[in-house]
Amino acid sequence: MLSLLQFTAGLLLAFLKPDITLLENKQVTFKGNLEASERYWDLGALGASIPSDWSSYRFLILEVKASTPQRFQLKIYTSEGVSPLYVHAFQNAWVRAVVPLQMFTTPPGHGSTLSDVFNKQRAGYFMFHWGPYMPVNQVKAVGVAMPEPIGDPTVEIRALRLAARSPGDAVLENDPLVDLLGQWIRDQWPDKVDHLEELQNAWKQEETQLKPGDFGYCKFGGYRSTQAKATGFFRVEQVNGIWWIVDPDGHLFFSAGADVMTPRMETPIRDRQAVFSQLPPPDQVPTESERMRPEVSFFHWNIIRRFGTSWENPWVDLTARRMAAWGLNTAGNWSSSVLFDSQRVPYTVPLDGWNTQQTYFGLPDVYSDEFVKNCEGAAQLQCAKRKKDPYLLGYFIGNEPPWPGREEALAEMILSGPDTATRREFQKQLTAGDSSDKRKALALLFRLTSFLSTWE
Numbered sequence: 001m002l003s004l005l006q007f008t009a010g011l012l013l014a015f016l017k018p019d020i021t022l023l024e025n026k027q028v029t030f031k032g033n034l035e036a037s038e039r040y041w042d043l044g045a046l047g048a049s050i051p052s053d054w055s056s057y058r059f060l061i062l063e064v065k066a067s068t069p070q071r072f073q074l075k076i077y078t079s080e081g082v083s084p085l086y087v088h089a090f091q092n093a094w095v096r097a098v099v100p101l102q103m104f105t106t107p108p109g110h111g112s113t114l115s116d117v118f119n120k121q122r123a124g125y126f127m128f129h130w131g132p133y134m135p136v137n138q139v140k141a142v143g144v145a146m147p148e149p150i151g152d153p154t155v156e157i158r159a160l161r162l163a164a165r166s167p168g169d170a171v172l173e174n175d176p177l178v179d180l181l182g183q184w185i186r187d188q189w190p191d192k193v194d195h196l197e198e199l200q201n202a203w204k205q206e207e208t209q210l211k212p213g214d215f216g217y218c219k220f221g222g223y224r225s226t227q228a229k230a231t232g233f234f235r236v237e238q239v240n241g242i243w244w245i246v247d248p249d250g251h252l253f254f255s256a257g258a259d260v261m262t263p264r265m266e267t268p269i270r271d272r273q274a275v276f277s278q279l280p281p282p283d284q285v286p287t288e289s290e291r292m293r294p295e296v297s298f299f300h301w302n303i304i305r306r307f308g309t310s311w312e313n314p315w316v317d318l319t320a321r322r323m324a325a326w327g328l329n330t331a332g333n334w335s336s337s338v339l340f341d342s343q344r345v346p347y348t349v350p351l352d353g354w355n356t357q358q359t360y361f362g363l364p365d366v367y368s369d370e371f372v373k374n375c376e377g378a379a380q381l382q383c384a385k386r387k388k389d390p391y392l393l394g395y396f397i398g399n400e401p402p403w404p405g406r407e408e409a410l411a412e413m414i415l416s417g418p419d420t421a422t423r424r425e426f427q428k429q430l431t432a433g434d435s436s437d438k439r440k441a442l443a444l445l446f447r448l449t450s451f452l453s454t455w456e
Contacts, residue, residue, distance in 0.1 A: 112362025182298025220327025
């Protein structure tokens, strides 16, 4: 066995290991066809000093500038296949991305949605990896690719290197990238405004042009020309073999909406304050998330510019009028309670608080007494106050679950985890025989049970 001194010395040597440069000063233009959408470099052609075994390193450090907001792939080619990492970097700005090599080798095991399991937000970019995962002890090449590129975008790589330690993610620019209206400075698009007065003129023009569209909707957003049983609330019914939502007045209803209709669209500013030419004034009341991690809302700042500090009623009115003009009839998940309480549009709300302390990719310990108690508490706290509201379309109890296609990983997480009611139930079901197919089936049953139990 290694002594403590030997172990410490090994860690120190690994930490002091020099970086290995793989690429420098490369530029790739993507032309929108299969042959030109990918470029790779064989390690052997890059230099004899470049190792194929990367297992003793911890990071890939990428200094990159992309001409487009489109995401691109950083690929590692190994003896077992290709492992692609998606990178979505600030447009037309140099950023340093510190990518843990573990993202290529090991599936993530924590989180409750696709977003927080796979997406990793950093100072000047975000990245995600959906597999396949493989060892990095026999790497043959590195490359970049862009699926379905638009407009001949370019990706410039100033440096790509292997490293044992992280220098930290960073935006490598000295000039601001976001203007005082919250717009990206280093890009142009139709209707981008150059100054506040231009935006104010656009607001005035909208006030005169915004008219209700002719979509055949009733006040609840259902089709006036149809009729089923009216119950005073939204429900579902099968009509001529097709399942429909039926609105409170009995009209068939097709939900057409958007999520996150809210007066605040929050932007994280931690570790990247310098990219903003001016931040919203501090006299805005910070949200709870802003207190937990610094964030600002340029959207809310612009609403205050438009309507003043008494913005709530004018914003609700504008939002409802826009929905009527655009053919939208539903305020989707995570929208504002200010909009719900106005009784102007149908809405959905997320039901929170029903999960348990022990979760598996966001799914609860469904066989536990804690789950039953939490469901009842969440219903009393959140559903009771809205149970008589005819504009309530329904509740969301989850979002973008990360476990479809990963049932075996979910089962293994349950069986190898702490002693829980769900683990005991799984073990009981496997006493008569354990197989991959049975584990998948049990994981599917577990998922179904959790969702049905939440709605009982």
